[in-house]
Amino acid sequence: MADARTRRRGYEELGLFWNPFGTVEAERWSELIVPRLDLDAVATQLRTSRLAVVFRGHMGRGKSTHLRALHTRFPEAPFTYLGPEASPRTHVPAAPVCFLDEAQRLAPRLRRRLYRQVIRAGARRGPERSMGALALTSHEDLRPELEAAGYTVVESVIEGLSEANLRTIVDRRLRWAARPGASLETLRPSLADDPLLARMHARFGDDLRSIQGALYDHLETLRDREADREHDRKPGERVEAQV
Amino acid sequence: MFKAKCDLRVEIDRPERRFMPGERITGAVLVEVDAETKCKALPLTLGWSTHGKGNRASADAAKINLFSGTWFPGSYRYPFDLPCPASPLTYHGELLNVDWYLTTTADVPWALDPEARQDLRVQLPPGSLFDVSQGSADTQASGCAQAFGLIILGFMALAGLIPLGAAITEGNPFMALFSLFWWGILGGITWVVVKQRVAKSAFSKFEASVRHFEANQLTVSVQYRTRRTMNMVTAKLEVEEVVIRGSGTDATTYRETRHSDARPLVVNAAGQQHHEFVFELPNPELVGFSFDAVDNDLVWKVVLDCDIDQWPDLEETIPLQVRPRPMASLGGYR
Numbered sequence: 001m002a003d004a005r006t007r008r009r010g011y012e013e014l015g016l017f018w019n020p021f022g023t024v025e026a027e028r029w030s031e032l033i034v035p036r037l038d039l040d041a042v043a044t045q046l047r048t049s050r051l052a053v054v055f056r057g058h059m060g061r062g063k064s065t066h067l068r069a070l071h072t073r074f075p076e077a078p079f080t081y082l083g084p085e086a087s088p089r090t091h092v093p094a095a096p097v098c099f100l101d102e103a104q105r106l107a108p109r110l111r112r113r114l115y116r117q118v119i120r121a122g123a124r125r126g127p128e129r130s131m132g133a134l135a136l137t138s139h140e141d142l143r144p145e146l147e148a149a150g151y152t153v154v155e156s157v158i159e160g161l162s163e164a165n166l167r168t169i170v171d172r173r174l175r176w177a178a179r180p181g182a183s184l185e186t187l188r189p190s191l192a193d194d195p196l197l198a199r200m201h202a203r204f205g206d207d208l209r210s211i212q213g214a215l216y217d218h219l220e221t222l223r224d225r226e227a228d229r230e231h232d233r234k235p236g237e238r239v240e241a242q243v
Numbered sequence: 244m245f246k247a248k249c250d251l252r253v254e255i256d257r258p259e260r261r262f263m264p265g266e267r268i269t270g271a272v273l274v275e276v277d278a279e280t281k282c283k284a285l286p287l288t289l290g291w292s293t294h295g296k297g298n299r300a301s302a303d304a305a306k307i308n309l310f311s312g313t314w315f316p317g318s319y320r321y322p323f324d325l326p327c328p329a330s331p332l333t334y335h336g337e338l339l340n341v342d343w344y345l346t347t348t349a350d351v352p353w354a355l356d357p358e359a360r361q362d363l364r365v366q367l368p369p370g371s372l373f374d375v376s377q378g379s380a381d382t383q384a385s386g387c388a389q390a391f392g393l394i395i396l397g398f399m400a401l402a403g404l405i406p407l408g409a410a411i412t413e414g415n416p417f418m419a420l421f422s423l424f425w426w427g428i429l430g431g432i433t434w435v436v437v438k439q440r441v442a443k444s445a446f447s448k449f450e451a452s453v454r455h456f457e458a459n460q461l462t463v464s465v466q467y468r469t470r471r472t473m474n475m476v477t478a479k480l481e482v483e484e485v486v487i488r489g490s491g492t493d494a495t496t497y498r499e500t501r502h503s504d505a506r507p508l509v510v511n512a513a514g515q516q517h518h519e520f521v522f523e524l525p526n527p528e529l530v531g532f533s534f535d536a537v538d539n540d541l542v543w544k545v546v547l548d549c550d551i552d553q554w555p556d557l558e559e560t561i562p563l564q565v566r567p568r569p570m571a572s573l574g575g576y577r
Contacts, residue, residue: 010335017362018294018340023488025299031355180252180361216296 010223014191015182019223020173021216030072032176033065034168037156043073045154046097050119050131052151054103054138057158060209063137064101066158070135071099082106096122097133104140111142115149161206166197169208170215191219249314250275251359253287253345260363262327268363272309272347274319283350285310289325289343291365293539296338296497297486300536304328309347332567333364334531337499339484339539366528367567373527375455375543378562392436399429442549442557445471448515451547451561463520463545463561472552473510478520479546480504482530487538501530501541524565533565 011018024032030039045051053070055063064081071079078093081101088107092100094117103111115134122132134151136142143153174187188194192215204210255270262268272287290303305328309321323345334341346360403425410419443449448468455461463478482502487494502525508518522545534541543563550556 011340012362017342017344017360022294022296023298025301180359 010227012179013226013229014219014222015179015187016174016177016191016219017179018177019216019219020170020177020191021212021219024176026068027072028176029065030069032169032172033062033069034165034172035066035069036062036158039066039070039073042070042154046070046074046133046135048131050122050133050151052115052134052136052142052146052153054136054142054146054153054155055158056138056141056155058139058207060207061158061161062208063158066156067099067101067135067137074099094118094121096124097135099135101137103136103138103142108145112145112149115146115151119150159206161201161208163194163198163201166201166208166211167194170197173212191222248275248277249280249349249351249357251347251349251357253347253359253361255345255361255363260361262363262365263368264327264329264365266327268325268327268345269323270345270361271320271322272359274310274314274321274349275317276314276319277316279316280314280351281312282314283311284308285321285347285349287321287323287345287347289328289345291328291331291341291343293339293341293486293536295336295340295486295539297488298538300539302536327365329569330567331365331534331536332532333366334534334541336484336501336531336541338486338497339499339534339541341534341539369528371528372458372568373532374564374566374568375453375461375524376564376566377453378533378564392432396429396433396436399425399432403429438555439557442551442555445469445551445554445557449557449559451545451559453545453561453563459524459526461522461524461545461563463522463547464517465520465547466515466517467549468515469513469551471554472513473516474550474552475507475509475511476518476550477505477507477548478522479506479548480522480524481542481544481546482525483542483544484531485540485542501525527565527567532567533563 033039042053046053055066057063068079071077074097076095077097077099078095079099079101080090080092082090082103082105084105086102086105088105089110090106092098092106092110092114094114096118098114098118098121100106100114106114118134119132134146143155146153170192171184171188174184174191178184178187196218200211200214204214250273252273253270254273255268257269268289272285274285286306286308288303289305290301292301293299305325307323307325309323310319328343331341333343343363343365344360345363346358348356348358350356403422406418406422406425409415410422446467446469448466450464450466452464453461454464461480463480465476465478467473480502481500481504484497484499484501486497488497489495504522504525506520506522508520510516510518531541533543543565545561545563547559547561548556549558
């Protein structure tokens with residue numbers, strides 16, 4: 001059974017508001033991502049041309065993160081995520097700009113129909129607006145069918161993660177969770193120093209999701225330790241300390 | 244190129260930043276700019292947010308605009324005075340944390356608006372009273388789920404007739420094997436669906452309720468009548484964090500028990516019975532009050548496990564709502 005009293009503190013002593021490697025609100029995606037391409041430029045193209053942007057790559061590399069960060073620039077556009085058990089016949093709403101995560105899970109016939117519907121929706125908006133654009137993630141090569149439907153395809157393969165890039169991603173997370181007065185210079189050595197990131201990188205390679213999961217657990221362990229220290233500092237005020 | 248600087252800071256007058264519901268939260272937002280800057284708005288939001296293993300849930304309790312206009316180089320101070328909300332209370336657990344924040348963002352014509360945040364704790368006075376009530380199970384949803392499950396099972400049974408027919412008429416061993424496998428799975432699923440109904444059919448009466456007489460005592464009362472021999476009844480008081488990470492079919496549920504107290508009672512008898520289990524309640528200020536937000540719950544419940552001789556066990560859950568006793572003028576708690 002967990003002892004609640006030993007878990008009432010922890011983050012504050014680490015200089016944080018929360019665990020930097022926990023879940024993120026949708027509206028924060030674009031602040032925390034370290035994009036592999038200029039998302040603002042892609043957004044401009046999506047608004048003005050018949051473009052299909054496809055993020056490809058293995059699981060946990062950041063395809064969906066890129067797609068969601070791009071979507072924050074189109075809050076009115078529908079975003080559909082097809083989970084592992086989603087029906088290949090799932091209805092995907094068409095719009096002048098349409099976002100589809102895990103597009104390979106949609107039946108090919110329905111995908112082709114969606115491509116046509118998006119172009120029609122774009123045309124209804126008039127030539128000065130979008131001509132019908134798609135932003136997708138996929139494990140499969142969808143370029144031939146997108147080109148056949150009349151789209152210009154921009155493919156971004158999300159793979160490889162340098163240690164420098166990992167450092168940047170981790171630093172953004174630390175800054176996001178930092179309390180006033182806590183700087184990266186003070187947080188880095190105690191929470192996620194370079195040797196730790198090098199070990200994570202050596203173990204998980206470019207699987208960013210697994211690295212973030214491991215860093216989450218690492219921070220929780222540090223939080224436990226801080227909570228225990230706090231408890232040891234004030235043994236006579238154990239119950240008082242929790243409030 | 245020179246880039247203007249705009250530093251924001253939220254300062255709360257009370258250094259320990261701990262407030263009780265209804266108290267005034269006072270402080271100031273401090274702004275420092277080193278160039279002339281137009282500010283469309285300087286909103287200050289008081290809101291709570293969950294953080295931890297699950298998806299984030301949040302809500303705002305108050306929002307005020309402190310300034311709009313032009314800043315010239317210098318320092319500015321905008322005081323605020325807000326009432327401390329009644330709920331949810333600050334909670335720090337294993338998988339789930341609930342914290343309150345004062346957040347301000349300067350709406351300036353830059354790519355990223357400067358933002359500052361300060362957290363505060365919303366807590367009750369030590370030894371505050373609390374209420375325990377019996378919650379209601381979501382029977383409608385489970386009824387719908389059961390009906391849907393039965394329809395799926397029906398279709399699976401119909402589909403299972405095809406390989407069975409082929410196995411019988413053609414004597415095809417592959418089809419016989421496949422049919423055996425299919426009907427095995429179907430049987431397993433059916434058992435999971437109907438087990439609780441079968442278990443309950445052993446009782447001509449089954450009633451369970453909770454009573455909260457004293458501050459820290461909870462009495463669970465179980466009355467039943469059965470023709471079968473009841474070996475043992477176990478009542479378990481549990482407090483559990485339940486959070487969901489991800490969405491749709493990609494969602495994962497995580498659970499962490501904060502408190503568990505099991506009381507087994509050997510019965511070895513049939514007929515009409517009445518048992519009472521008395522629990523010492525853990526302090527909700529330590530294990531947390533009931534909390535219910537999207538993907539983030541702190542659940543109090545009593546689980547009754549009836550071990551019936553040569554019959555499936557019956558497991559009944561009584562959800563509890565453990566809430567701080569509302570203070571006059573503050574309204575209800577979340």
